Amino acid sequence: MAEKLATLSFSDGTPSIDFPVLTGSVGPDVIDVRALYAKTGKFTYDPGFMSTASCRSNITYIDGDQGILQYRGYPIEQIAEDCSFLEVAYLIMNGELPNQKQLGEFVDIVTHHTMVHEQLMRFYSGFRRDAHPMAVLCGVVGALSAFYHDSINIHDARSREISAFRLIAKLPTITAMTYKYTTGQPFMYPKNALSYVDNFLYMMFGTPCEEYKPNPTLSRAMDRILILHADHEQNASTSTVRLAGSTGANPFACISAGIASLWGPAHGGANEAVLKMLAEIEDAKNIPAFIKRVKDKDGHAMLMGFGHRVYKNYDPRAKIIQKTCHEVLEELDLKDDKLFKLAMALEKVALEDEYFVKRKLYPNVDFYSGIVYKALGIPVAMFTAIFALARTVGWIAQWNELISDPDQKIGRPRQLFTGAARREFVPMAKRK
Numbered sequence: 001m002a003e004k005l006a007t008l009s010f011s012d013g014t015p016s017i018d019f020p021v022l023t024g025s026v027g028p029d030v031i032d033v034r035a036l037y038a039k040t041g042k043f044t045y046d047p048g049f050m051s052t053a054s055c056r057s058n059i060t061y062i063d064g065d066q067g068i069l070q071y072r073g074y075p076i077e078q079i080a081e082d083c084s085f086l087e088v089a090y091l092i093m094n095g096e097l098p099n100q101k102q103l104g105e106f107v108d109i110v111t112h113h114t115m116v117h118e119q120l121m122r123f124y125s126g127f128r129r130d131a132h133p134m135a136v137l138c139g140v141v142g143a144l145s146a147f148y149h150d151s152i153n154i155h156d157a158r159s160r161e162i163s164a165f166r167l168i169a170k171l172p173t174i175t176a177m178t179y180k181y182t183t184g185q186p187f188m189y190p191k192n193a194l195s196y197v198d199n200f201l202y203m204m205f206g207t208p209c210e211e212y213k214p215n216p217t218l219s220r221a222m223d224r225i226l227i228l229h230a231d232h233e234q235n236a237s238t239s240t241v242r243l244a245g246s247t248g249a250n251p252f253a254c255i256s257a258g259i260a261s262l263w264g265p266a267h268g269g270a271n272e273a274v275l276k277m278l279a280e281i282e283d284a285k286n287i288p289a290f291i292k293r294v295k296d297k298d299g300h301a302m303l304m305g306f307g308h309r310v311y312k313n314y315d316p317r318a319k320i321i322q323k324t325c326h327e328v329l330e331e332l333d334l335k336d337d338k339l340f341k342l343a344m345a346l347e348k349v350a351l352e353d354e355y356f357v358k359r360k361l362y363p364n365v366d367f368y369s370g371i372v373y374k375a376l377g378i379p380v381a382m383f384t385a386i387f388a389l390a391r392t393v394g395w396i397a398q399w400n401e402l403i404s405d406p407d408q409k410i411g412r413p414r415q416l417f418t419g420a421a422r423r424e425f426v427p428m429a430k431r432k
């Protein structure tokens, strides 16, 4: 087939120029503009990457108009129904679903790397007890690079694999320790007899005084939440991990950068912001006034948990999590939960309101995840930390893909400079 080309012409007399058009397996074609500056001395301008593909990737595919999300080709609806989180982690990292033996080996490796170095525990006492868990997580995960010098040779595939296992295995321990530290309870060592999710819940909620009994419905809900958050192609935090990784930084430092990026309320921090918003609205009778404030763009009020850069039809994860939310509230006999009812009423009003309809704003994954977390007994400040735990799988797979990509270069955007052009320095005595 003849090479597809895109022709760019200029009104200033610069000769027109052809660019190759690259075609992926699915999704929009991509115009390869890498030669633009060399050939024309011009840059492209695309703040927020509205029209820019920053890399090639085989991992996750999203069609925002149709509400499609696929991990390695498998629809999220099927994956969330039938897989465990570690099965999904294997798929995302290796490209194929594991057979029983492969999964068994993978789970075994993760299970046997969940403990953290005893000295890492001392990092916690350097933080105030009321520190935000994401602040603690950024610091402690970044500190892992000081403990694992043996696995930070990024050009060695085996070292990268070891780092990946360490991160996936230790994030639940580190996250749960973050919670325990804020409550003043003792850290709980991981228990190898438990599944990944049950072990996490045990380290969060267990104490040395009592036996912890996992609840299968709640464990399944947590597992599903982790699956839904495992990867989401080139979102802000993943792009942060890739940008940090493009400099050759070690994986622990890169994941710490991703955690920092995830923290923002426009990204992973939205789950926490949703609960704060619902608490502020307090009662269904206050919904119209809140919606009016949002529409008037009064004081930056936003309907948190609504809207997405890519999904302009619906977020498929939101549908799954709404169902999970029902199951959890039913199990805990919280069907009449005030917050859940308020969220549903708010969603209904927004979905019927012209402002949201016109802008194609739909609930995203975080509109309901906070309600599930809350029902599971997880404090609001921990929500984004759990998102980080899940997304570590996607980050590490995307980082690995970046390092293995022959097209990989240091990420270095250019700019449209609008500041002062060259001018002569004015000595202090002559300044007005």
Ligand code: ACO
Pocket: 265, 266, 267, 268, 270, 294, 301, 302, 303, 304, 305, 306, 307, 308, 309, 310, 359, 361, 364, 365, 366
């Ligand atoms: N509430 C009210 N208005 C909104 C919202 C919202 N949640 N989201 C977007 N809009 C409005 C914007 O003000 C804008 O209106 P305008 O055309 O009158 O100026 C229009 O919709 C388009 O919005 P953009 O900001 O251009 O959309 P963008 O793709 O840049 O932003 C984002 C997407 C950041 C997710 C945004 O919708 C948002 O901040 N939502 C709330 C926070 C949230 O839930 N984030 C979680 C995202 S999912 C995740 O990270 C896991």
